Amino acid sequence: MKLDLTQRMALVGCLLPAMNTIDDDVFRLRSYIEARLAHGGSDLRLPPEPKLGEQMGMSRGRLRTVLQRLEDEGLIWRHVGKGTFIGPPVSTDVSNEASVISVDDLIEARLVLEPQLAAQAALHATPADLDAMDRCLSEMALPGPFMPWKRLDERLHRVIAEATHNALLLRMYDTLRAQVRLNLDARMEEVYGPTSGPRHETDLEHRLLVDAIRIHHAVKAEQLMRDHLRLVRTRLFGLR
Incomplete structure (x- = not known):
């Protein structure tokens, strides 16, 4: 059975050791974003935090910390009420x-x-x-x-x-x-x-x-x- 991108990332999250460092999780989410971009498409919005946390095997608190790191890098941006988007802010x-x-x-x-x-x-x-x-x-x-x-x-x-x-x-x-x-x-x-x-x-x-x-x-x-x-x-x- 061929797994799609989301299923593969969820499986990786389940198989990783429980004691991931924050840098490990930043790397995994960055890789997930790069894979999304490599697959093309115009939808640059990430899934809602509960769904994304489940896919990545991260707690809500850890996910928010990782998202903040990637936002500081300029890889993503967040719009209150609309979601989290890949890339620099676009109004x-x-x-x-x-x-x-x-x-x-x-x-x-x-x-x-x-x-x-x-x-x-x-x-x-x-x-x-x-x-x-x-x-x-x-x-x-x-x-x-x-x-x-x-x-x-x-x-x-x-x-x-x-x-x-x-x-x-x-x-x-x-x-x-x-x-x-x-x-x-x-x-x-x-x-x-x-x-x-x-x-x-x-x-x-x-x-x-x-x-x-x-x-x-x-x-x-x-x-x-x-x-x-x-x-x-x-x-x-x-x-x-």
Whole structure:
């Protein structure tokens, strides 16, 4: 008998030792989310907490702790009264605006905002921020399918925004990231999905960027982020 995704995850939860650490459970729920994304589909809402806890073999309290960890990572977001969703927050206004924002507008906005975020991250990043960036880089370097790599790419860029330690800048970044998801995801998969070549090139650019942040070189970090975004634009749409 072939089991569907939910049944397989529930079985894994039953077979795991009772003394899972919180990191174990974060990893399992992250893997569940990645599997949901890899299966495609437009429904980004997770099951209600009681059902999700049952599927994952977690208590309600443990599940809420794990969800908070993943929300802090930017992997999910929660809307009171509506549920928990995969990805960065997307408001109704943002969704409605997607049809009137061109790809050129979006890329230009990234080229304005994200290099400045990288510069601020170089000035304010803590050892914990740098550890989070290094974890993203290490996991992105592992061979595997496109979707987990893409989520790590999103996570790395958000960690850089978080490293500014400026709540307003982070909110601006999340708004921009929501538009990226709505406007560029399909093209990203077309270019980065079939082969790991473009991913490897992007990983190298990321590593140089993180190294500049590590030595607190704001000017270099700003320029490397700008160069990286321009190269991504070239990969996605050709020379412009």
